[in-house]
Amino acid sequence: MEITTKRTLNVLLILSWIIFVGVCVEAGGFIVNAFFALVNPAVVKHLWHETDLSALLQYNTGYFFAEMLLMSVVAVLKAWLFYLIIKIMHDKNFNLVQPFNKEVRRFIFNIACITFMIGLFSWWGVKYTGWLVGQGVAMPDVQYLRLGGADVWLFMSVTLFVIGQIFKRGVEIQAENELTI
Template sequence: MKTDTKTKQILQVMHVLTWIAFIGLMIEAGAILVSYAVSCVNPEAVKNLYKDLNLEELREFSFWQYTMSVSFLVAISGMKAYVLFLVIQALSKVNLENPFTIEVVLILEKISYNLLGVWIVAVINNRQTEWLLRRTGITSETLAAEEFIFMAGLVFIISQVFKRGVEIQSENDLTV
């Protein structure tokens, strides 16, 4: 019984921490969007876009390339926030007495697909940054992409284990 309450406490702490991270990523995406909007009106704001990110040289080269770079940053932050939102949903659906449910399996699969999407967007951003560097010598923000494909695979495997758990659980319910 003691481990049950400890597991419950750990899940509750993880739920709170996930909410905090979710809110932080939503604020980050919003801050990038607002600073981009300000930089469209006031070009001087490009020098300190977000967290001392200076894309002035890129904006001077091409407003379109600048907009694409900022769009990738907003997309990544938003997609990561959505993944955390799905984690919040999964944590709220977990029932320790009956942990294997189809709802949790579906949420875990959504998480893995969205992590795959984050990886794809990060790879596209990095390719665009490499292209810009080769063509113009201008550097832009590169994003770490490798961990997202790893996490997507890991979460997908966990979802398949949960799916098998649902099958076994339903077989046991039928035999009782």
């Protein structure tokens, strides 16, 4: 059985849907738990994935909500990233006859910007968490807060920007070839 591009794209679409749903649930979990913390601070010990931020809430409510905001922003950006992936696959903007087109170039630049923002907010969250630990607040590891890996996201954004520039040049060459024929 031969693995075709169409079959591979269908498998990737299914995986993208699964990841998208998971990241949406995670983002919703962070946001909803932040609001539950307003109503009943006792639930903070049982936040999303048992991430105990009760020491931070007792230390300062504003710092707690800043940390929750950073965690939520990173999760929402990840969901947005997979939304764009699903959208371009559903819209069938992949023209394999002429892969260098404006829609794909715009898509690559959009996901490059989103991955850069994920890296930036993750880095900010790690630094903020480190600052809170320096203030004497007991904090879980940044991996449990879903803020780790900022360097990987930033590296991926640079890689995507380079690929986006290649696609931009490919669109220009394709347009020049169409004009000369």
